[in-house]
Amino acid sequence: MxxxxxxxxxxxxRARKIAFGAEEAExxxxxxxxxxxxxxLGKSSRKCIDxxxxxxxxxxxxxxxxxxSELLHRPAVKAVAIKDKNLAxxxxxxxxxxPQFKLYSxxxx
Numbered sequence: 889m890x891x892x893x894x895x896x897x898x899x900x901x902r903a904r905k906i907a908f909g910a911e912e913a914e915x916x917x918x919x920x921x922x923x924x925x926x927x928x929l930g931k932s933s934r935k936c937i938d939x940x941x942x943x944x945x946x947x948x949x950x951x952x953x954x955x956x957s958e959l960l961h962r963p964a965v966k967a968v969a970i971k972d973k974n975l976a977x978x979x980x981x982x983x984x985x986x987p988q989f990k991l992y993s994x995x996x997x
Contacts, residue, residue: 892982893989894959896975897968901960905972908962910936913969914943921976923948925967925992926956937967938994947980952988 890898900906907913910933913923925937927950941948957963970976983989 891959891986893979893986896979896982897959900968900970900972900975903972903975905970905975907969907971908965908967910934910940910967913937913940913967916940916944916969916971919971919973920944920969921946921973922970922979923967923992924951924956924970924979924989925949926951926953928953929966933967937992940969941992941994946976948992948994949980949983949989950992951990955988 907916910925910929913920914936920940923937923941923946925948929937937948957965960968970979
């Protein structure tokens with residue numbers, strides 16, 4: 889059975905309201921409301937996430953190793969930016985019941 893987070897991420901993909909990768913998240917010009925990334929993300933990619941978090945003043949969540957790529961059904965993806973406000977809000981509320989996700993405040997976890 890799919891989790892709510894997986895369903896919402898699927899909606900983001902179908903609506904093309906998602907950017908895959910830390911560098912793509914940082915490159916966005918506007919409208920990033922949520923950042924999700926794998927806790928095994930490298931230092932340079934983590935810096936991109938930090939810059940995007942600062943640039944868009946949005947929430948960021950770190951997830952357990954491999955959990956994000958499983959939810960997205962894309963094995964190589966370790967970071968995404970959600971570009972729809974309503975879907976981002978729905979994902980954040982669904983993340984409260986997901987123990988593998990934790991709020992990221994910047995710097996080191």
